[in-house]
Amino acid sequence: MEEYGGGDLLSEAMGSAARVVVVEDCVEAPGAFVLHLLLKRALASCGAAAFLALAQPFSHYDRVLRKMGCNLSLHRRNERLHFFELLGFRGGAREGTIADSFVRLYNEIQRLVEANRAGENASQFTVVIDDASLLEVVALGSVNDVLNFLHYCFALTSEMNCTLVVLIHEDIYADEEKMGLLLHLRYIADLVIKAAPLSTGLAADVHGQLSVVNKGTFREQKAKAQKVWNFHFKVKENGTDFFYPGTRH
Amino acid sequence: MAAAGGRTLGRSSFSRATSNRVTSSSGAAGVKIGPNGAAFVSSGIPDLDRILGGGFLLGSVVMIMEDADTPHHLLLLRCFMSQGVVHKQPLLFSGAMKEPRLFLGTLPAPVSSSKEDGRHRAMGAAASSDGRANDEGLRIAWQYKKYFGDDSRAEHKDNKQEFSNDFDLRKPLERHLLNGQNIECVSIQDADSLSGLQDCCSAFLSKLPRKDAGSLTAGRIAIQSLCAPQCRYFEKDWDMVSFIRSLKAMVRSSISVAVITFPSTVLSNSFCKRWQHLADTLLSIKAIPDEDKDLAKLLTGYQDMVGFLHVHKVAQTNSQVPVILEASTLSLKLRKRRSLVLERLNQAPVDGSSGPSSAASSSCSSQGSQLDF
Structure with missing residues (x-):
């Protein structure tokens, strides 16, 4: 995330140079809106992105992002957005094993990243995964394949100067022995954004609360940089409001 | 047979204007845009x-x-x-x-008329063989509507008569x-x-x-x-x-x-x-x-x-x-x-x-x- 956005709390909390962003959510508070926001930012600053959509079809993202002022169809035509329609993607269905299909997927992403780097105006490249829990379903529970895949994607970030954004449903991994994927993602993350419902229950004005843990601040030698942020959010059609508890009526 | 007959007749007398509009916009019964x-x-x-x-x-x-x-x-x-x-x-x-x-x-099975069904269902059942009489009964039900005062409910029902039924x-x-x-x-x-x-x-x-x-x-x-x-x-x-x-x-x-x-x-x-x-x-x-x-x-x-x-x-x-x-x-x-x-x-x-x-x-x-x- 290169640029500072409109000065909202989230971009302030995110800082400037997070390489790996992990978005955690749960059934009560879906975090897809954070992904939409990050995708919009990634494309706004002349960047390119690869979007691995396992949860929704393209038309959904297109309509949602259009209301936020970002035309995905246009970006897709200009080859700035590379959209992977993986709604019906099945690992190891016909040709080869699950690992093979992940390798093929990774190769494609790598090719795109390299092509982007080779171009004359090499811009920031973002890989967005929606969502990692579904990758596990694709792999029929083979966590190692998913971890390999994510690790390769992670390697891209350091080698090829690109950013990785992963959504994961945190409540699936509440059991201690099944935390594998979530722990790994948290470990490689520079920034963890966690959406949670309000503890007081549903409200029309506040849709939930967001906690941002910035693990990468030390790299920037900003001693004063805050590490943990907590604030509320309200999702709207054209964006999201972020505010501190109690500052809104 | 009775319910099916009542239903089609209900369509003709209950919501003539709206049902036309709905079908033209959606193209099929049971789908609402x-x-x-x-x-x-x-x-x-x-x-x-x-x-x-x-x-x-x-x-x-x-x-x-x-x-x-x-x-x-x-x-x-x-x-x-x-x-x-x-x-x-x-x-x-x-x-x-x-x-x-x-x-x-x-x-x-669907209830032919859901709200005031007590009396009208009886009426509809009695006259189910005779379409005209059934129509008459439903018309009375429709005329009742303006006395009910509950506008939103009535309108809601009118619009959705086709879309959703009450089931017995x-x-x-x-x-x-x-x-x-x-x-x-x-x-x-x-x-x-x-x-x-x-x-x-x-x-x-x-x-x-x-x-x-x-x-x-x-x-x-x-x-x-x-x-x-x-x-x-x-x-x-x-x-x-x-x-x-x-x-x-x-x-x-x-x-x-x-x-x-x-x-x-x-x-x-x-x-x-x-x-x-x-x-x-x-x-x-x-x-x-x-x-x-x-x-x-x-x-x-x-x-x-x-x-x-x-x-x-x-x-x-x-x-x-x-x-x-x-x-x-x-x-x-x-x-x-x-x-x-x-x-x-x-x-x-x-x-x-x-x-x-x-x-x-x-x-x-x-x-x-x-x-x-």
Whole structure:
């Protein structure tokens, strides 16, 4: 995330140079809106992105992002957005094993990243995964394949100067022995954004609360940089409001 | 025969103007076009349609978490299926039972006129053979409307007369409606894997007209107790999740709705959450004990209640804004032991306290038998 956005709390909390962003959510508070926001930012600053959509079809993202002022169809035509329609993607269905299909997927992403780097105006490249829990379903529970895949994607970030954004449903991994994927993602993350419902229950004005843990601040030698942020959010059609508890009526 | 005749006649006399408009805009009975390019089919329970903002969204997967002890989820499933049969929509039913076709015999029949049905149903039944007389009876009902004062309710009913029916849970649906239709039944009890069901679903969906074909014939898929322990594939957690995911992908690209009920308690916590994440609309049903004195004191209308319906998630198409309902826990009532209604919980004043009269979203209040204010 290169640029500072409109000065909202989230971009302030995110800082400037997070390489790996992990978005955690749960059934009560879906975090897809954070992904939409990050995708919009990634494309706004002349960047390119690869979007691995396992949860929704393209038309959904297109309509949602259009209301936020970002035309995905246009970006897709200009080859700035590379959209992977993986709604019906099945690992190891016909040709080869699950690992093979992940390798093929990774190769494609790598090719795109390299092509982007080779171009004359090499811009920031973002890989967005929606969502990692579904990758596990694709792999029929083979966590190692998913971890390999994510690790390769992670390697891209350091080698090829690109950013990785992963959504994961945190409540699936509440059991201690099944935390594998979530722990790994948290470990490689520079920034963890966690959406949670309000503890007081549903409200029309506040849709939930967001906690941002910035693990990468030390790299920037900003001693004063805050590490943990907590604030509320309200999702709207054209964006999201972020505010501190109690500052809104 | 009587109900079918009453229904068509009802259409001609009740809502001439609106039904014309609706059919011209949607192209098929039983499909309603909403905002954001959304299209809905009715759940078979008018109240639930209203709560969900129009009905079940086409292209979505609705999941209902069953209560562990009672079969109340079947009420919802039956209404959903009956509504499809009444609208002549193709239906695929699959259940963890030996003979799923027998389940069709338990589907409820629509009530011809829902609100003031007491007298008019009698009238309609008496005159069912004579279409003209039936028409007369319905006209009286229509004329009554302006005296009712409840404008929104009347208008709501007028518009949706075609879209959703009330169902009489004690009266079975006529045989001829079930026979002459596109209804498929699949048993999943003896299946070793879900691939058979998946093939059935994809064959069923591929027979529906394509999205761009102009006509809107919505398909309905109803799956009862997908993860029931008596099924042989029960241990294959990942296969089941994978099945739901591919079903979701198939449903998304077609004009159909899938309703899946599942006993959530037999799944492990993490898989239960996975299932919930895969749902577009997520409901859960909780039964209430028969003779709970404390609860009866706490909630008004306790005698008619059969359980609570909790709305966890509402499907949203092409929008990122979550739907915040006024109340997410509703009481499921049987009105006159016949038709299902959903109401917000009304908390009776508690003795010795100035307690609030309405519990907005209080799932806890239902459990809290000893309340200390």
